[in-house]
Amino acid sequence: MAVLSLSDFCIAQSSNKLLNDGNKLYNQKKYSDAEIKYRKSLESKGNPFIGNYNLGNTYYQQGKFDEAKQQYEIAAGTKSVSKEDLSKAFHNLGNSYVKNKKYEEGINAYKESLKINPKDNDTRYNLAYAKAMLQQQQQQQKQNDKNKQDQNKDKNKQDQNQKKNEEKKKQEQQKEQQQKEDQAKQDQQKPEQVKKDKISKEDAEKILQALNNDEKKTQKKLNVKEQTRVAIEKEW
Secondary structure, three states, rough: OOOOOOOOOOHHHHHHHHHHHHHHHOOOOHHHHHHHHHHHHHHHHOOOOEEEHHHHHHHHOOOOOOHHHHHHHHOOOOOOOOOHHHHHHHHHHHHHHOOOOOOHHHHHHHHHHHHOOOOOEEEHHHHHHHHHHHHHHHHHHHHHHHHHHHHHHHHHHHHHHHHHHHHHHHHHHHHHHHHHHHHHHHHHHHHHHHHHOOOOOOHHHHHHHHHHHHHHHHHHHHHHHHHHHHHHHHOO
């Protein structure tokens, strides 16, 4: 990415020196130092196109693509600029957009550059690249949307299954609770039934004693009858 020479422009001596110094530093890849020189050249009311364009280049080389974009936009809006320079500004503007993965904006900038200079093969190549990347980005976005929809479906299904399981568990708990309550009622009824049917040991002994007494009485009566009968037989 070359900076513009001052040979085609008539500017004040102080601004001229700042721009030249900035160009030297830029060519030495001392981009942050060059940035300072270009800023000062703009403050001294030097050539606005060269100052902004070259300042944009220093930002671009430092990876500050948003800042570079702003400077290229300013440069492209400068009046009385040659078509060649204007084409370069739009070309670099497109590069800044593409670096930030804003491919659609980059495509528009490249198209503007080609309107001015249709024979620029570098811009044409970058335009084709940006279109390919945009298509890939859109496909990826569709895939991401589909994955998100699938995840939402899976989540909804999981939520439904969880809800069903919770409902089933609740029903089982209710059933178990009902069974416990029914069992408790049955347990409460059993002692009463047992109490009605069961007799105490004391009562059992009394009944047994009574039965024994009755048996003795019965036996005694039988003996008496037998003796009486025997006695009658003797009299015969």
